Amino acid sequence: MQGFDVTAILLNAQLAGMLVDGFLVTLIIATGSWLLAMSLGILLLVIRLLPSRIASHGVRAYVSYHSNVPTLVQLILWYFGIFSLMPTTLQEWLSEHHAEATFAIIGLGLCQAAYFSEDLRSGLRSIAPGQEEAARALGHGYVGTMRYVMLPQAFRNALPALVNHTVSLFKNSTLAMAIGVAELTHAVKEVENQSFRTFETFLIATLVYLACSLVLMGIGAWLSHRARPVGAR
Amino acid sequence: MLAEIYHIVRDDWLLLLIGQYPNGPLGGIAATLLLSVLGISLAFPLGVLVALARISPWLILRAPATALVYTMRGVPLLMIIFWGYFLVPLLIGKIVPGFVTMVCALVVYEAAFLSEIVRAGIQALPTGQADAARALGHSHFSAMRYVILPQALYNMMPSLLSQFVSTIKETTLGYVINVPELTFAANQINNRLLTKPFEVFFLLAVIYFVVCWSLTLLANWLERNIAAKRAGKGRTHEAISNGTPLAAEP
Numbered sequence: 466m467q468g469f470d471v472t473a474i475l476l477n478a479q480l481a482g483m484l485v486d487g488f489l490v491t492l493i494i495a496t497g498s499w500l501l502a503m504s505l506g507i508l509l510l511v512i513r514l515l516p517s518r519i520a521s522h523g524v525r526a527y528v529s530y531h532s533n534v535p536t537l538v539q540l541i542l543w544y545f546g547i548f549s550l551m552p553t554t555l556q557e558w559l560s561e562h563h564a565e566a567t568f569a570i571i572g573l574g575l576c577q578a579a580y581f582s583e584d585l586r587s588g589l590r591s592i593a594p595g596q597e598e599a600a601r602a603l604g605h606g607y608v609g610t611m612r613y614v615m616l617p618q619a620f621r622n623a624l625p626a627l628v629n630h631t632v633s634l635f636k637n638s639t640l641a642m643a644i645g646v647a648e649l650t651h652a653v654k655e656v657e658n659q660s661f662r663t664f665e666t667f668l669i670a671t672l673v674y675l676a677c678s679l680v681l682m683g684i685g686a687w688l689s690h691r692a693r694p695v696g697a698r
Numbered sequence: 699m700l701a702e703i704y705h706i707v708r709d710d711w712l713l714l715l716i717g718q719y720p721n722g723p724l725g726g727i728a729a730t731l732l733l734s735v736l737g738i739s740l741a742f743p744l745g746v747l748v749a750l751a752r753i754s755p756w757l758i759l760r761a762p763a764t765a766l767v768y769t770m771r772g773v774p775l776l777m778i779i780f781w782g783y784f785l786v787p788l789l790i791g792k793i794v795p796g797f798v799t800m801v802c803a804l805v806v807y808e809a810a811f812l813s814e815i816v817r818a819g820i821q822a823l824p825t826g827q828a829d830a831a832r833a834l835g836h837s838h839f840s841a842m843r844y845v846i847l848p849q850a851l852y853n854m855m856p857s858l859l860s861q862f863v864s865t866i867k868e869t870t871l872g873y874v875i876n877v878p879e880l881t882f883a884a885n886q887i888n889n890r891l892l893t894k895p896f897e898v899f900f901l902l903a904v905i906y907f908v909v910c911w912s913l914t915l916l917a918n919w920l921e922r923n924i925a926a927k928r929a930g931k932g933r934t935h936e937a938i939s940n941g942t943p944l945a946a947e948p
Binding site: 538 | 769771772781867871899900906907911914
């Protein structure tokens with residue numbers, strides 16, 4: 466048994482390089498799927514606000530599927546299932562262009578969009594109805610009411626939930642390793658296999674994940690501090 | 699496509715249900731549910747203790763509990779599972795099956811999340827409850843035991859059930875360390891059939907959906923029932939409805 470020595474990994478250019486590469490892939494997956502999830506989440510919210518019952522049932526079905534099927538199963542279904550149903554030319558093109566990372570971003574993004582749209586919706590629902598009526602009475606149209614009165618408050622109300630789900634999206638990016646994406650956890654397994662320094666490798670990765678999550682939580686706390694209503698303490 | 703899914707169910711329903719048991723380890727839905735039940739029921743007492751430590755007036759209890767909760771909230775479950783894979787054999791001195799590793803990882807992870815639910819439940823009770831208990835001569839612990847916890851635990855039943863659903867979803871990660879559970883069974887079927895990945899994994903998604911969705915409906919029903927009961931109480935005892943809901947921590 467070798468003694469505890471973190472520098473054996475951090476100062477080894479090859480091993481440290483593998484971890485840095487893995488971390489960059491994690492960042493790409495997390496950022497890509499966050500952007501997809503947030504835009505799709507807003508779109509789902511808008512569809513749900515339409516006066517059509519079919520549209521609102523469709524969004525509800527979307528949300529229940531994505532929140533009741535494990536994220537890992539969704540990723541596996543995308544990468545092994547839906548991928549195999551695609552036309553051969555598209556399959557070949559994707560295989561040459563990081564198919565596993567693409568499907569990880571799509572799978573994680575679509576899954577988290579369900580949570581984001583629910584967060585935003587409950588943020589919107591918790592606004593007092595008088596707000597909308599007052600905005601309309603002041604001469605705002607529907608869009609103006611949404612843009613200047615409702616949505617800013619909805620975002621503020623939804624902020625804690627959005628931050629929590631952003632952190633869990635970041636944590637869920639580890640699931641991409643199950644479909645072969647070379648992200649941080651994947652790199653950790655490789656480094657561990659090469660260096661036999663299990664404890665040190667896991668410790669470094671755990672601290673990196675923890676630091677990122679704490680930074681995200683910190684940004685969330687700062688945003689909700691900034692977004693608090695005027696006069697509130 | 700539906701015909702093919704029907705064929706998979708007809709040929710492999712036993713594998714999906716209980717895995718290779720009794721000729722091998724328990725697997726399939728049975729193992730998934732057993733993992734989740736063991737995980738959440740072992741984590742629950744731990745979660746209550748952590749929650750009590752987090753709201754206790756003594757820093758020496760509060761600090762480590764807070765650190766544990768933030769660590770578990772910030773580190774992916776898969777990392778915790780790898781730690782378990784590496785640490786548990788080291789601690790008890792022998793190799794353990796993946797099932798045990800998975801239960802250990804789930805217990806530690808879920809205890810942190812359950813403790814947040816318990817803490818929210820306790821803090822959502824009006825402070826008058828604790829004050830009244832103290833005024834009646836209860837100590838801090840006795841007030842918790844006889845006055846605060848019974849009410850808080852009742853109110854948070856829906857959240858506990860939702861956390862159980864999350865646990866079921868998290869057991870899928872066992873697939874990564876080859877724990878025989880439902881996802882593992884589906885993967886076995888897929889490896890044997892080779893040509894029908896969509897059908898196999900679609901079926902897998904449907905099974906998880908049915909299990910989790912029915913539990914989610916139950917949780918929603920409980921939530922409405924409990925909310926109605928509390929609202930009913932509020933009309934006679936004004937104080938109870940004054941509990942401010944706890945804002946989720948960022």
